[in-house]
Amino acid sequence: MKKIIQLSLMALVSIANSQQPKEGGSNWKIQTQKEWEASSDTAKNISFKNEQALSDSLVSSYKSIVKKYKKKKKARSIVFKQSAAWDNWKEIPTLAGDEIDNAQVFIPVKPGDYYLLGTYKAYQSTRLPDRTWKKSKYNVDDSQKGYHAWHSTDMKNWKHYGPVTNLRAKWVTTAEYVDGKFYIYYDFPNDQDPHLIIDEDLKDGKMGKDMGMVFPDPSHGSDCSILRDEDGLFHLIYENWDPIDARAHSFDSPLAGHAVSKDGIHDFKIMPTPAVDHRTTPTGKYGGFKHSSDKKPLQYEIHTPEQNAYGDWTNIKIGDRYYLFCDYDPVGEGIKLGYFSSDDINKQFVFGGSLGKGHPDPTIGFAEGKFYLIQQRGEVDFISSGPWVEGVEARVGVDTTGNGEINEWTKWQEIKEEYKQKPGFVRIIDKKPASIDLTDLPSGYGFSFEYRTQKIDELDTKVIMDEVKLLFK
Structure with a gap:
């Protein structure tokens, strides 16, 4: 009996010692x-x-x-x-000025070497207050009506260098820069099926090589972002309209898919875990909505209650943390900028907060020691010293x-x-x-x-x- 009691006491002492904080x-x-x-x-x-x-x-x-x-x-x-x-953003005058229009795409190649892509306002038709269209006074062909390139060495003065896409490739959503080549991704038709142009010189006023469709998006609603990570893999984040009437929610969605390619051109594989998933409860019922790119209504599964929606993605990695910025269309409120973050790009991102107002369609990048968050509409862009x-x-x-x-x-x-x-x-x-x-x-x-x-x-x-x-x- 004594032996058993001694063993029990020893066990209790052992447990107690294991629960004590270790010596530093x-x-x-x-x-x-x-x-x-x-x-x-x-x-x-x-x-x-x-x-x-x-x-x-x-x-x-x-x-x-x-x-x-x-x-x-x-x-x-x-x-x-x-x-x-990351809530320490402050407003600055819009970088686009009077020349650059549409959803800009920011490409900071290296310090002192910055590109901004967008449409050239002077070549675009203008919608009048009565919703009719006024044609541009310049007689230009379709090769001039796509996205153009502007370049800056200081984020203050921008020089126009002419088109980098044609009218067919006018829905540019994101871009990367790899070993001296620009990878410019565009949707065709609008909001669907990311295509790619590879261009070695954005200053020659000519479109690069059109590689055609690189990701046959099965869900509609692309508006994707692209990020090439340190391992060389290309990560594409895209809108998935399967669970929502996107037309009634600024053509955004509670669901964002994630696809990965080794070279950004071939074999994008859809990952099992979506980047963002804020779906509510599925009802098993289906509805449809029209999109200008489709002759037939697009089908979606009805969810309840009404869902917040996100889209027009752009991303950046700081240290070991990934950030996604987007259009944020919360239920019962106006559209604004939103952001998510994750310490693993292959896991779901966590919602972080919002800022601004209006339909942002943002793009983000680092230049001149600051982070720039540029939006397509509104009178301001945003600047930050960083998440710290x-x-x-x-x-x-x-x-x-x-x-x-x-x-x-x-x-x-x-x-x-x-x-x-x-x-x-x-x-x-x-x-x-x-x-x-x-x-x-x-x-x-x-x-x-x-x-x-x-x-x-x-x-x-x-x-x-x-x-x-x-x-x-």
């Missing part, structure tokens, strides 16, 4: 709500929810407890990570004596992420984390950190801190 490990990481709360000494205007530390005001502060260790440790750096929210919300300062302290009190602090330092376009990629941006080098801080038996936020411009975007890691040597 190699790093000190805070990334769950419990960890944020347990590690907090004082927090001003900060609440803990959704596994994060949320600043309830533009001015806030967080001070951690002193994390103690039995043996001396040498700190290497501290790294801060904010949430995936600025105005954050931090410092780290060390207990060198082992008495549980901090006796040496670093100076307060501004922390922020830094972004740089990845060479050879249009839509991939390298990210340098927001961090402080701690190699000059002496070794110690305990460590603490603080961060504080403040308003730095006209934006009212609050900081949401997702994770903090104190790294040791």
